[in-house]
Amino acid sequence: MTSVARTRSSAELIRAEEPVLAHNYHPLPVVVARAEGTWVQDVEGRRYLDMLAGYSALNFGHRHPALIEAAHRQLDRLTLTSRAFHNDRLAEFAERLAALIGLDMVLPMNTGAEAVESAVKVARKWAYDVRGVPADRATIVVAADNFHGRTTTIVSFSTDEVARSGFGPFTPGFRIVPYNDLAAMEAAIDDTTAAVLIEPIQGEAGVIVPDDGYLAGVRELTSRKGCLFIADEIQSGLGRTGRTLAVEHESVMPDVVLLGKALGGGIVPVSAVVARREVLQVLHPGEHGSTFGGNPLAAAVGSAVVDLLETGEFQRRAAELGVVLRGGLQSLVGRGVVGFRARGLWAGVDIDPELGTGRDISERLMREGILVKDTHGSTIRLAPPLTITADELQGALQTLEKVLVQGA
Numbered sequence: 404m405t406s407v408a409r410t411r412s413s414a415e416l417i418r419a420e421e422p423v424l425a426h427n428y429h430p431l432p433v434v435v436a437r438a439e440g441t442w443v444q445d446v447e448g449r450r451y452l453d454m455l456a457g458y459s460a461l462n463f464g465h466r467h468p469a470l471i472e473a474a475h476r477q478l479d480r481l482t483l484t485s486r487a488f489h490n491d492r493l494a495e496f497a498e499r500l501a502a503l504i505g506l507d508m509v510l511p512m513n514t515g516a517e518a519v520e521s522a523v524k525v526a527r528k529w530a531y532d533v534r535g536v537p538a539d540r541a542t543i544v545v546a547a548d549n550f551h552g553r554t555t556t557i558v559s560f561s562t563d564e565v566a567r568s569g570f571g572p573f574t575p576g577f578r579i580v581p582y583n584d585l586a587a588m589e590a591a592i593d594d595t596t597a598a599v600l601i602e603p604i605q606g607e608a609g610v611i612v613p614d615d616g617y618l619a620g621v622r623e624l625t626s627r628k629g630c631l632f633i634a635d636e637i638q639s640g641l642g643r644t645g646r647t648l649a650v651e652h653e654s655v656m657p658d659v660v661l662l663g664k665a666l667g668g669g670i671v672p673v674s675a676v677v678a679r680r681e682v683l684q685v686l687h688p689g690e691h692g693s694t695f696g697g698n699p700l701a702a703a704v705g706s707a708v709v710d711l712l713e714t715g716e717f718q719r720r721a722a723e724l725g726v727v728l729r730g731g732l733q734s735l736v737g738r739g740v741v742g743f744r745a746r747g748l749w750a751g752v753d754i755d756p757e758l759g760t761g762r763d764i765s766e767r768l769m770r771e772g773i774l775v776k777d778t779h780g781s782t783i784r785l786a787p788p789l790t791i792t793a794d795e796l797q798g799a800l801q802t803l804e805k806v807l808v809q810g811a
């Protein structure tokens with residue numbers, strides 16, 4: 404990375420944001436100006452290893468050459484048509500994404516929350532048109548401690564009071580059951596149920612991995628009860644856990660898979676509802692849409708992302724390096740770490756609260772050149788780009804040990 408021509412320091416830029424930016428985030432005090440691969444550089448030229456990867460939006464690292472090239476090529480040709488016209492990139496993207504996932508049809512959107520919103524609408528429509536649920540009576544069963552995004556409908560079925568408080572009235576039609584509890588899920592499903600919507604691993608909740616058999620159980624239950632299984636793989640999908648989808652760990656195929664984040668290669672927002680034909684064909688012209696959804700730039704980048712995933716290299720790296728991550732964290736249990744959950748290159752690490760909050764630890768790691776993000780209480784999340792090397796990962800684990808054990 405070359406040096407950054409700068410006019411304002413990090414501290415000045417952070418101060419400048421305060422009066423003009425909504426305060427809906429509390430970022431770590433680092434101002435990133437450049438990035439390449441697993442590394443980012445701040446405006447003063449300090450380098451940091453990115454162990455968050457944009458909440459998995461950067462699974463392929465920053466500015467992966469193949470993705471940047473695909474974006475450049477498309478920028479030189481065509482960027483936006485709206486869906487009022489066809490564009491010459493969308494068919495290929497949809498064909499290849501559906502084939503990668505193993506389902507039939509794609510509804511392209513932009514952000515993760517839009518994919519979730521779209522799935523809620525599609526499931527309701529399917530319930531009325533196909534399942535025969537009486538008008539306006541459809542319900543969707545969701546899990547406690549979920550995170551599916553920030554829109555008013557999505558926070559309507561959140562159990563996080565900070566996400567909800569002050570934003571009512573809420574959208575009805577959701578039933579919340581404990582995560583990882585098939586009996587509670589079964590009890591909540593009835594003739595009005597359009598779908599069960601869950602994260603195969605709950606990311607924001609602290610990388611909560613359900614018991615073996617839970618996802619297969621959800622599949623069995625939803626099939627037996629005649630409702631849809633919607634897997635929100637927006638954070639867990641596209642290589643992160645060592646497979647293309649996290650549901651593959653239990654050889655499960657949902658009716659609907661939601662993708663986002665890494666689908667845009669860290670370049671553009673690209674999300675998708677990928678589903679069986681019987682489900683997505685309930686939508687007709689005018690019933691749903693998005694000006695930017697399926698735009699040619701997004702489709703070109705998304706197709707390049709599918710290219711990368713088709714090689715299997717990133718899934719393999721996540722699985723192999725996941726062993727290194729797990730081993731390193733295991734050695735810290737009882738030495739600053741009270742517990743952790745991990746799958747592939749993704750871990751939620753519970754730090755001994757005596758050592759500080761997750762935020763304190765994140766700030767200490769930042770000063771040591773490692774970027775992570777805290778979640779609830781004393782938990783930090785590790786989700787590096789899947790391009791990270793074994794040496795880089797070992798280095799990050801050593802820095803974590805230094806921060807926890809030596810109190811750096």
Ligand SMILES: Cc1ncc(COP(=O)(O)O)c(C=O)c1O
Binds near residue numbers: 663
């Ligand atoms: C599982 C899951 N679903 C949906 C979303 C929302 O995605 P976006 O922030 O792109 O709206 C997120 C974001 O973290 C997520 O983790």
